[in-house]
Amino acid sequence: MIEISELRKLIRQVAEDLRWLEDHLKQNGTEAIPLFRLRLAGVVVRNVIAPYLENQNAIPLHLAVLGGAGTGKSTIVNAIVGQVVAEANPQAGYTRHPTAYLTHPEADFKIHPFGFLGSLERSEKQVPANTDQDIYQMRLVSRSGTEPGGEANSPGALEEAVKGALEGSTQNPIPVPWVVWDCPDMTTWAATGYVSRLLEIIGLADVIIYVASDERYNDMVPTEFLQLAVRAGKSVVICLTKMNEKDTSSFIQHFKKEIFPKLQESKNNPLQIPVLCMPFRKPEQMVGDELRKDRYRIALFNQILVITEKPEEARRATVNAGMHFLHQEVQELLAPAQKDLEVLQNWREQVLTGQLEFDQRYRREFLNTEPLPRFDEAREQLAEMFELPGAARVASVFFRILRMPYRFVQTTLKQTLARPLAFQQGEYDVLQSALRAWLDALHAEAIRASQRHPLWKQIADGFQSGLVALIKEQFENNFRRFQLSASNEMEANSSAIAARLLSNQSVLAGLRILKLVFDLLAVLAGIWVGGLNWLTIIWVVVFVSLVQIGVDLLLRFYIDQKREQTRSRKIGLIQQFISAPLAEWMVQWPSSGGSAYEKLLLVVKRIPEGIRQLSGVIASHHAHKGDLSEKKSQKETGS
Ligand SMILES: Nc1nc2c(ncn2[C@@H]2O[C@H](COP(=O)(O)OP(=O)(O)O)[C@@H](O)[C@H]2O)c(=O)[nH]1
Numbered sequence: 001m002i003e004i005s006e007l008r009k010l011i012r013q014v015a016e017d018l019r020w021l022e023d024h025l026k027q028n029g030t031e032a033i034p035l036f037r038l039r040l041a042g043v044v045v046r047n048v049i050a051p052y053l054e055n056q057n058a059i060p061l062h063l064a065v066l067g068g069a070g071t072g073k074s075t076i077v078n079a080i081v082g083q084v085v086a087e088a089n090p091q092a093g094y095t096r097h098p099t100a101y102l103t104h105p106e107a108d109f110k111i112h113p114f115g116f117l118g119s120l121e122r123s124e125k126q127v128p129a130n131t132d133q134d135i136y137q138m139r140l141v142s143r144s145g146t147e148p149g150g151e152a153n154s155p156g157a158l159e160e161a162v163k164g165a166l167e168g169s170t171q172n173p174i175p176v177p178w179v180v181w182d183c184p185d186m187t188t189w190a191a192t193g194y195v196s197r198l199l200e201i202i203g204l205a206d207v208i209i210y211v212a213s214d215e216r217y218n219d220m221v222p223t224e225f226l227q228l229a230v231r232a233g234k235s236v237v238i239c240l241t242k243m244n245e246k247d248t249s250s251f252i253q254h255f256k257k258e259i260f261p262k263l264q265e266s267k268n269n270p271l272q273i274p275v276l277c278m279p280f281r282k283p284e285q286m287v288g289d290e291l292r293k294d295r296y297r298i299a300l301f302n303q304i305l306v307i308t309e310k311p312e313e314a315r316r317a318t319v320n321a322g323m324h325f326l327h328q329e330v331q332e333l334l335a336p337a338q339k340d341l342e343v344l345q346n347w348r349e350q351v352l353t354g355q356l357e358f359d360q361r362y363r364r365e366f367l368n369t370e371p372l373p374r375f376d377e378a379r380e381q382l383a384e385m386f387e388l389p390g391a392a393r394v395a396s397v398f399f400r401i402l403r404m405p406y407r408f409v410q411t412t413l414k415q416t417l418a419r420p421l422a423f424q425q426g427e428y429d430v431l432q433s434a435l436r437a438w439l440d441a442l443h444a445e446a447i448r449a450s451q452r453h454p455l456w457k458q459i460a461d462g463f464q465s466g467l468v469a470l471i472k473e474q475f476e477n478n479f480r481r482f483q484l485s486a487s488n489e490m491e492a493n494s495s496a497i498a499a500r501l502l503s504n505q506s507v508l509a510g511l512r513i514l515k516l517v518f519d520l521l522a523v524l525a526g527i528w529v530g531g532l533n534w535l536t537i538i539w540v541v542v543f544v545s546l547v548q549i550g551v552d553l554l555l556r557f558y559i560d561q562k563r564e565q566t567r568s569r570k571i572g573l574i575q576q577f578i579s580a581p582l583a584e585w586m587v588q589w590p591s592s593g594g595s596a597y598e599k600l601l602l603v604v605k606r607i608p609e610g611i612r613q614l615s616g617v618i619a620s621h622h623a624h625k626g627d628l629s630e631k632k633s634q635k636e637t638g639s
């Protein structure tokens, strides 16, 4: 079993994540209905699942009377309660906040730690139904209309009263364990003030009584709320109002034909929604015993009673339906967010592709043509080091004379073959034009895609306003830091080559001896080939030169490798100081400062996980409760 503090943390997390996602999607222009579904999912977590897991009593069950403005919701509330408690008003859109009618004194319920009904506050004093605030009211319905219905507490009173109610008894009110919610009138989507209040009650409800009058049975907005309730798995009872008594069955037929197809998710799964009627009555038939004995009213009452007969089971059904709704929605709920993520992912890829091109262009246009002359100096330094020290200098001079023809040929060739130095563009200029190309490509892509998603539009707009200037400013700063670090490092690199060798005396001595041995062998080889005559000197020069060619090649190979290493290192520095920070900054930019993007990633991962976890907790909670009730019934039968 999960700790209560852990459980609360989990519930709070899921509810907050759903809310965050809703706000995020709203900013990105997501349509109303998916946002309402998101809200409803959060409401179900707060108002149904949380209280259930905290062992809140199944009594009272919540009935919500829902429907278009002026369809007769308040009239139906009165019918269910069995006396006139709710203000019926001919003005459409009159009721602006929910009011709960408690028909049983025990029906008061604990206020949940997460705040019952979200941000709605309970109004302690009675206010008119048209008070347009985020409040709800609770009114305890009394037997006489003034004193609380105390007698309902006595054993057997409940059963008696229900029986009485069904038989049209004059006893009032009906002390069944319900809270009947009179909901705000639905007008248009534009008047969203009432929507969140309505969704709080829809999410909370165990049973929804959907009211539609013969004048306005097909209005779009109420029908969409009905769809929402059905989709959320609520027990729905439809009550049609205001028709002539003789037209009841034809109206029911008509309603089913027109509206049911809009509610049905699949044709193979026929809807099991009862449709009842409350025909038009004269005002004097709508009060007192006339009201309570009305057979249509009794039929409606009976229908609700069937659903709520076993409160524990009814509540469990609400919880299970809520969980099912969450599971079913989670993919779809996250779909709009997935789209955002895709755009961000796509933007990221574009930025990184641009970065790659930026780096490559730097290599191509600057690094590859940069001669890095210090490395040639280093090579000459290395060649010098083979000169022998002290008395052996004589030998060095001797060999240098022998190599003079080779050196002469080498210098002449170098001068005639040397290509004119390619025009070397400055490092800063290369980087700057690479950056311009990078930004131009991104801008073009953003404009191309701006029709597809608001996020792209936002990016494209950014290019029109300050974005480019911001990036350039960062580029300047980054470039300065790069220069500082790079010049230090390059200096150190080239001078390190000779220095390292000089510091290692034994290796140096070894190399010198090796070179000397090769030179001597070259002399011997010359003598051996030429024999003892004057031509021998030519052979000696040739062999000594060959040795030198070999040494020169090795040195060149070694130095070129070092040069290449340095180039790679320089690319690394460009990435480290310039292109990577810029790319990182640009990737984060569309999600306003980085946190929103991170959060979106987190939330999209966390919500399904949280819902899965809740599912597990509920399963074990069900099992636990099942065990308890089994023990209880064993005890009862045993005693
Ligand atoms: N005479 C009569 N008036 C009705 C009946 N049903 C609803 N009304 C009137 O229609 C108007 C709207 O009803 P109301 O219950 O306030 O609708 P709501 O806006 O959905 O709560 C009120 O003036 C009611 O008195 C009925 O059966 N008979």
Ligand SMILES: [Mg+2]
Pocket (backbone or CB within 6 Å): 073, 074, 075, 087, 088, 089, 095, 182
């Ligand atoms: Mg009303």
